[in-house]
């Protein structure tokens with residue numbers, strides 16, 4: 031998509047519907063960022079479809095002045111697949127959450143990513159079930175206390191971006207609900223990518239799992255703990271005082287302190303490098319910062335393009351002769367008493 | 373119906389005896405190629421101008437252990453010069469390629485019927501696997517039938533010897549040898565079959581020649597071995613058929629063609645989202661090849677994704693279709709509700725099989741009627757249609773597309789495993805014979821400039837269909853209760869009452885747009901109506917014909933529109949003293965009829981995995997009127 035003058039204003043992407051998330055919910059900030067970004071994408075509202083499943087995040091389409099389909103729990107990727115195959119011209123966005131997308135809808139998520147349908151997938155990860163009132167989710171950390179885990183969850187959480195990489199995603203990015211400066215950039219990249227763009231958004235559920243990401247999202251922690259990855263740039267954080275390097279002996283990442291401006295040892299972010307992306311996704315938070323931004327982007331043919339090009343190839347100059355189709359195979363004609371094979 | 377075979381007059385002057393109709397059953401091990409033999413014999417029957425009906429009966433296991441009873445695969449065909457409606461109650465001729473095939477099929481052979489048996493497979497091991505302590509060919513356990521037992525395996529090996537095939541490959545030609553013998557028995561032309569072999573094995577001319585040699589040898593065996601034995605040649609005249617262009621179709625083929633036709637008539641491209649399941653997969657297989665007809669097929673990751681993708685396609689302006697069998701339809705239930713509340717057109721095909729759960733995947737049953745009519749959460753009405761025969765699938769599929777698009781609703785088509793796999797001759801219609809029912813998409817706001825996706829046509833109660841991509845018509849829909857006009861989320865009590873009422877009224881009202889019910893055979897009043905639906909059609913029809921021939925006052929009513937039922941059905945049924953409902957379930961249509969019309973409908977039920985025999989229905993009719 032060429033850079034172009036916006037044809038719409040952000041407010042034109044908002045509906046007249048009353049937004050019904052809890053006051054202070056991180057979803058508001060995401061909605062604002064998306065509405066702010068849409069005009070810059072140069073797409074028309076009528077060609078845009080937001081598809082969602084069930085959960086707090088899945089109310090999203092009602093607030094976007096586009097076409098919207100609020101489907102059933104976990105199935106948004108499947109509905110979106112039908113939409114995009116039926117009309118590849120549409121700009122399709124899927125909005126889902128950690129429960130919707132990774133628990134009940136995990137299978138569809140897997141196959142969406144594997145097929146690489148050209149959609150943007152925004153996964154609001156709040157590590158909890160909000161709409162059903164606070165039960166633990168597949169991304170909840172071990173020990174999470176919830177109505178269904180009163181003594182703490184004994185399960186190990188799923189890492190959404192690692193799941194996406196495993197499923198064969200060609201675009202994996204991570205951002206934060208309140209990152210109003212960075213999120214639009216991530217969204218633009220996701221939109222520009224042809225194929226499934228998987229975007230995990232850390233979203234604060236103020237009611238059931240408040241501040242679960244505070245260790246890197248709070249203002250005072252941000253600089254030291256957020257690493258915004260930019261293609262071709264060294265992987266630096268803490269205001270450039272720290273960086274990541276690869277220990278060639280152990281084949282592991284390490285945090286290095288940067289001596290005045292010398293970044294020679296620091297890894298350069300190569301978003302097309304699958305192994306490096308995997309490292310960034312897998313590094314444990316605490317000893318390491320949280321890697322954010324576009325972690326992996328290596329385009330491949332998208333599903334609807336493959337379907338269409340196969341159709342074109344197979345159909346070629348075949349004419350759709352329905353009468354001939356009906357008469358295909360072993361057929362015969364009966365002409366008043368006489369019989370003959372054809 | 374095959375009654376004439378045993379009553380044929382003696383062969384004279386080497387002329388084949390005449391028979392009106394004959395039932396032949398080919399049975400062998402799964403690896404013996406009996407389905408192929410049956411299929412080719414069917415084509416040969418078609419080319420001879422016979423009417424016919426077939427019943428492929430194969431095991432659930434892909435390659436069951438050789439020689440076992442559960443690995444037996446059979447194919448039955450009923451062909452004749454008269455109207456054929458079923459695959460026949462009892463075979464006149466049984467071809468048994470091994471002891472297991474004999475054991476599992478001999479009891480169905482008509483008394484005095486002919487069993488042709490390959491003794492080459494009657495070694496101790498195979499006898500034991502079939503559960504025979506004593507070789508049945510050596511005691512008198514088969515005395516009530518005519519037995520022609522000889523070494524078909526050895527005959528085949530001798531016939532294909534010149535081609536230098538390995539033993540295993542050579543024995544694979546046994547089915548063609550058997551087919552050759554069958555062609556001789558029924559006075560058939562071999563040339564089309566030889567031509568078929570040549571095209572089938574075009575990449576391997578040696579195999580083509582070997583199979584042709586086996587076929588010729590089987591045929592020659594009939595010619596020479598006739599004298600004195602039980603083997604005789606019969607001739608079945610061509611049936612009197614309406615002039616026209618004919619082909620054989622299975623239900624799977626004709627349903628696929630009907631869907632293509634239906635989408636075309638609606639002026640839409642078709643999206644077919646499906647997940648493989650027995651016995652529904654042939655529809656997906658057939659459609660996957662038809663890309664030039666505006667068909668997109670999508671093999672989804674599961675049943676839920678299959679229907680959801682179809683819903684997505686309908687939302688985007690194509691005709692979404694999904695297909696499965698009972699267990700898969702159960703998985704689709706929640707999504708069906710979504711299609712109902714969002715009022716999107718959708719066709720769902722259920723190729724029923726024995727249930728519950730995995731049940732009997734390859735056996736036929738009609739036990740998903742409750743599931744189709746009632747099987748969803750909430751008050752969730754949709755249209756249900758039923759196919760009665762392979763060729764009927766074509767018309768029903770078109771009707772499903774018409775109703776789905778004209779009423780903006782899911783339509784479920786009930787067919788079954790028997791119909792899906794059985795073949796019959798079909799007079800091919802011409803494109804020009806169909807009435808189109810083009811769809812109008814809504815692209816303009818109303819007079820007040822409002823976008824109201826749930827505004828309705830006052831007659832049909834159809835809502836608007838607005839495709840994404842249409843400027844100025846952006847709106848949101850979803851599974852939460854919709855406001856009566858805008859489609860916005862609305863939880864108000866009065867609105868839910870109104871929307872529930874509208875959804876019901878819309879589907880109920882479809883009864884005014886479908887043909888009234890008329891009896892297939894018999895009077896529209898009288899002593900007894902036999903009411904059926906689905907694949908029991910042929911058996912009921914024949915049974916009613918026979919009962920009427922005996923002078924009984926009985927009519928046959930066969931229902932295509934299961935939900936809503938035709939508007940006049942209640943009145944029609946009340947015109948009979950008694951109502952009998954034969955079904956391959958425990959009485960599902962019977963319950964619906966009782967509920968809807970408060971009539972004393974009586975059930976006749978069978979759930980053995982096999983279709984009704986004509987005689988079973990005939991006996992029930994006698995019982996009701998006796």
Ligand code: SF4
Pocket residue numbers: 050051052054055056057086156160161234235236237238
């Ligand atoms: S429950 Fe949590 S996620 Fe849901 S709206 Fe409230 S704050 Fe947001």
